[in-house]
Amino acid sequence: MTQDPASTPAPYFSFSKPIAFRGTGFVPTADEPLAYRYYDKNRLVLGKRMEDQLRFATCYWHSFVGNGSDPFGDASFLRPWHTGGDPLQMALRKADVAFELFRLLDTPFFTFHDRDAAPEAATLAESNAHLRLVADVFERKMEATGVRLLWGTANLFSHRRYMAGAATNPDPEVFSYAAAQVKNVLEVTHRLQGHNYVLWGGREGYETLLNTDMKRELAQLGRFLNLVVEHKHKIGFTGQILIEPKPAEPTKHQYDYDVGTVYGFLKAHGLDKEVKVNLEQNHALLAGHTFEHEIALANALGIFGSLDMNRGDEMLGWDTDQFPNNLQQVAAALYEVLRGGGIGQGGLNFDAKLRRQSIDPDDLVWAHATSMDLCARALLVAEKMVLDGALQQHVAQRYRAWDTPRGRTILEGGHSLEALALEAEAEGIDPQPRSARQERLEHLVSSYL
Known part of the structure; x- marks a missing residue:
C-alpha cells in the first residue's frame, strides 16, 4: 500500500493480509482467524458480481472518529489521533489507518463527513482548506488502492452554531455558513469522483412549536436543497443527491421523518426528479416502519438511492447504530432492493459503530468483516427468493x-x-x-x- 509522505504509520491492526474468501468450510487457525464464508466478490448473483450488487462502504465517522463515549460515559477507545498533537497531522494519521482498514476488508468504497476527515479551524475558509488538503491525500490513496468514494457529506449538526438547525436556522448567517460548507464538500466529492452526495438533516427539525415557524423553516429547507441541486449541475457532478430520512433524535421532530414525508417535501419543492433517499434500518424502526417497507416505498415512488447498513436494539428507543447480524431482516431488505432493480449508484454503507467495550483496533476488522459476510449470505437468500418467484x-x-x-x-x-x-x-x-x-x-x- 502506498503511504502518504506526510505520515509514516506504525502497524495499527494485527492483521497484515486482506480478509480472503474461504467458503463455508473455513476452519479458523492462529494464522488465519477470520475469513469470508459467503462474500465471494466475483460470484455472479442475478448476472452481476456480488461486489457490484452490494457495493460495500466503510464509513469514516463511527470507525475512526467515534471514541466509545455515550451520554453517561467518556471516551473508551483512545485512538492515537483523538487527542494531542497537531490536528492536521492527526488527520493524516487517521487517513493512513482508514485506508489500511479498507485494504484489509477489501471494501470497494468509503464515506465521510467533512469534519471526520479534516479538523475544524479558526475560520470557515481555513476549515474548508483543511478538507481540500486531506482530499489531496485521499486522491493519492484512492489512486494507489483502487478504493472509491461512495459519498461525501457535511457535518451540519455537531457544532453549537447548528443547535437550531442549519438550513432551518432562524439566523440567515447560519444558513449561509452551512451553504459554504456544503459547497466545499460537494466540490471535493465531485473531485474525488464520488457516486453520491448525502444531506443528513441532523438538526433540521424542532423541539417545540412554541418557538418554531414551521412553514418558514420548510421553505428555507426547500430553498437550501434547491441551491445544492443547482450547484451540482453547475459543476457537472453526475452523482445522486440523497436525503437520509430520520424521525427524531437529536430533535424531537425531524422534517425528513420517513420516506413518505421526504417524498411529499420533494414534490412540494419541485425536487422529486432530482433527489433520492439514503435509507437506514435504525431510522426506519424509529419511524415505526421496517427497513424493507422504506425500501419498497422508495422504489415505488422512484426515489430509492442507497442504504446505510446497521441495526437498532429492539429493547432501546434510540439510534444505537449496531452492526447488522439478523439474517432474515437483511435478506428481506435486499429482496426489496433486488425487486426494485438493484442498488444502482448507491451501496451498503456500514454506518455502524463498535460497542463501548470493544476497544481493540482489531474489533473494527471483525465487526466489518462479519457484517459483510452476513450481508453476502443475505444477498444469496434474496437471490433464491427472486429466482424461485413464489412470492x-x-x-x-x-x-x-x-x-x-x-x-x-x-x-x-x-x-x-x-x-x-x-x-x-x-x-x-x-x-x-x-x-x-x-x-x-x-x-x-x-x-x-
Missing part, C-alpha cells in the same frame, strides 16, 4: 383482477364514481374475500434461509 407469483395472483380490461379501465379513468355505483348495483355485486396466506408466505421465507 411474486402470489402477489401477482392476488392483484390479477386489476390487470383485466375492466380493472385497467377503472384505473385509467374510464369510469366515474356514479358509473361504478350503478354497475355494482345492477350486477348485484357481493365480493367475497380471499385468503392473503400470510402464514404460508412467512413459512416460505423461512425455508429460503
Whole structure:
C-alpha cells in the first residue's frame, strides 16, 4: 500500500493480509482467524458480481472518529489521533489507518463527513482548506488502492452554531455558513469522483412549536436543497443527491421523518426528479416502519438511492447504530432492493459503530468483516427468493383482477364514481374475500434461509 509522505504509520491492526474468501468450510487457525464464508466478490448473483450488487462502504465517522463515549460515559477507545498533537497531522494519521482498514476488508468504497476527515479551524475558509488538503491525500490513496468514494457529506449538526438547525436556522448567517460548507464538500466529492452526495438533516427539525415557524423553516429547507441541486449541475457532478430520512433524535421532530414525508417535501419543492433517499434500518424502526417497507416505498415512488447498513436494539428507543447480524431482516431488505432493480449508484454503507467495550483496533476488522459476510449470505437468500418467484407469483395472483380490461379501465379513468355505483348495483355485486396466506408466505421465507 502506498503511504502518504506526510505520515509514516506504525502497524495499527494485527492483521497484515486482506480478509480472503474461504467458503463455508473455513476452519479458523492462529494464522488465519477470520475469513469470508459467503462474500465471494466475483460470484455472479442475478448476472452481476456480488461486489457490484452490494457495493460495500466503510464509513469514516463511527470507525475512526467515534471514541466509545455515550451520554453517561467518556471516551473508551483512545485512538492515537483523538487527542494531542497537531490536528492536521492527526488527520493524516487517521487517513493512513482508514485506508489500511479498507485494504484489509477489501471494501470497494468509503464515506465521510467533512469534519471526520479534516479538523475544524479558526475560520470557515481555513476549515474548508483543511478538507481540500486531506482530499489531496485521499486522491493519492484512492489512486494507489483502487478504493472509491461512495459519498461525501457535511457535518451540519455537531457544532453549537447548528443547535437550531442549519438550513432551518432562524439566523440567515447560519444558513449561509452551512451553504459554504456544503459547497466545499460537494466540490471535493465531485473531485474525488464520488457516486453520491448525502444531506443528513441532523438538526433540521424542532423541539417545540412554541418557538418554531414551521412553514418558514420548510421553505428555507426547500430553498437550501434547491441551491445544492443547482450547484451540482453547475459543476457537472453526475452523482445522486440523497436525503437520509430520520424521525427524531437529536430533535424531537425531524422534517425528513420517513420516506413518505421526504417524498411529499420533494414534490412540494419541485425536487422529486432530482433527489433520492439514503435509507437506514435504525431510522426506519424509529419511524415505526421496517427497513424493507422504506425500501419498497422508495422504489415505488422512484426515489430509492442507497442504504446505510446497521441495526437498532429492539429493547432501546434510540439510534444505537449496531452492526447488522439478523439474517432474515437483511435478506428481506435486499429482496426489496433486488425487486426494485438493484442498488444502482448507491451501496451498503456500514454506518455502524463498535460497542463501548470493544476497544481493540482489531474489533473494527471483525465487526466489518462479519457484517459483510452476513450481508453476502443475505444477498444469496434474496437471490433464491427472486429466482424461485413464489412470492411474486402470489402477489401477482392476488392483484390479477386489476390487470383485466375492466380493472385497467377503472384505473385509467374510464369510469366515474356514479358509473361504478350503478354497475355494482345492477350486477348485484357481493365480493367475497380471499385468503392473503400470510402464514404460508412467512413459512416460505423461512425455508429460503
